[in-house]
Amino acid sequence: MTVKTDPHDIQEDPMTSASQHAQPSQTGEQTQGLRLRQVAQALDAAVLTGEDHLDIVVQSACCSDLMSDVLAFVHEKAIVLTGLANAHVIRTAEMLDLKCIVFVRGKRPPQDVIDLARELGVVLMSVNKTMFVSAGLLYQAGLRGSPMKWASREGTGQAQ
Amino acid sequence: MIHSVYPIAQAGYDSAGQASADIKRQLKQLGVDSKIIRRVAVACYEAEMNLIIHSLGGAMELSIEDGWITLQIHDKGPGIPDVELAKKEGFSTAGEDARSLGFGAGMGLPNMMRNTDDFLIASQVGVGTLMIMKFKLV
Numbered sequence: 001m002t003v004k005t006d007p008h009d010i011q012e013d014p015m016t017s018a019s020q021h022a023q024p025s026q027t028g029e030q031t032q033g034l035r036l037r038q039v040a041q042a043l044d045a046a047v048l049t050g051e052d053h054l055d056i057v058v059q060s061a062c063c064s065d066l067m068s069d070v071l072a073f074v075h076e077k078a079i080v081l082t083g084l085a086n087a088h089v090i091r092t093a094e095m096l097d098l099k100c101i102v103f104v105r106g107k108r109p110p111q112d113v114i115d116l117a118r119e120l121g122v123v124l125m126s127v128n129k130t131m132f133v134s135a136g137l138l139y140q141a142g143l144r145g146s147p148m149k150w151a152s153r154e155g156t157g158q159a160q
Numbered sequence: 161m162i163h164s165v166y167p168i169a170q171a172g173y174d175s176a177g178q179a180s181a182d183i184k185r186q187l188k189q190l191g192v193d194s195k196i197i198r199r200v201a202v203a204c205y206e207a208e209m210n211l212i213i214h215s216l217g218g219a220m221e222l223s224i225e226d227g228w229i230t231l232q233i234h235d236k237g238p239g240i241p242d243v244e245l246a247k248k249e250g251f252s253t254a255g256e257d258a259r260s261l262g263f264g265a266g267m268g269l270p271n272m273m274r275n276t277d278d279f280l281i282a283s284q285v286g287v288g289t290l291m292i293m294k295f296k297l298v
Binding site: 065066067068069071072082084086087088089091092094095096097 | 181184
């Protein structure tokens with residue numbers, strides 16, 4: 001399988017607005033982002049719904065099984081890797097305008113959840129890999145961590 | 161002026177998020193700035209989940225007037241014994257059913273507070289909880 005990795009091949013999707021994403025990642029690097037099609041290829045993922053939206057470009061990713069943490073810390077249109085496969089994940093994506101959810105460890109949500117995602121235009125993928133390995137593959141493919149703000153922890157001396 | 165009321169049932173996990181999704185749609189139709197919509201959506205969804213997980217049933221009321229979006233959330237109990245403790249990150253009394261759905265991380269109230277321009281909570285055990293979340297439109 002040939003995976004396009006040349007950053008010059010990647011056109012910004014107007015829906016995902018280049019300017020919003022043109023910010024340094026946690027490591028201070030500028031990332032070109034990946035099309036969802038490339039995400040699926042890098043992970044060898046099954047696309048459960050949203051085949052029509054695979055040209056959307058994403059800049060970052062985050063991993064969490066806690067939807068409250070996703071709601072708290074994800075500040076841009078990122079993809080979420082999760083082992084949680086229920087409707088709350090889709091609702092969380094809807095609230096944050098997230099475009100893609102990747103279910104790790106071979107998880108697949110029930111059909112009504114897939115139908116909800118289809119209705120809302122959220123791409124769902126399922127991967128037969130652990131969250132750790134999936135994250136590593138996406139990092140290798142060029143994605144970086146979602147920029148996060150720890151507003152309430154600032155100045156408290158707590159570990160970040 | 162816009163005023164909508166959304167009743168939320170205790171343990172209504174199946175319809176969880178529908179009220180917040182509808183509120184988000186309304187704001188989008190009105191052409192509200194997407195950054196504001198996102199903050200309202202996050203605070204609103206957390207509030208809705210709180211009602212489902214913790215309350216004996218209640219309602220969310222959306223009103224928009226005079227440059228402010230207001231979400232008023234009230235329930236029929238059981239009330240929060242220590243509101244200051246409930247505001248702390250990581251504090252949660254959510255049961256296993258809520259945790260298995262990805263909630264109960266103790267981020268609910270902190271998430272609401274950090275997304276609102278004006279936040280008020282009052283609670284009395286045995287009576288109920290009232291929250292008023294306000295978002296400035298400009």
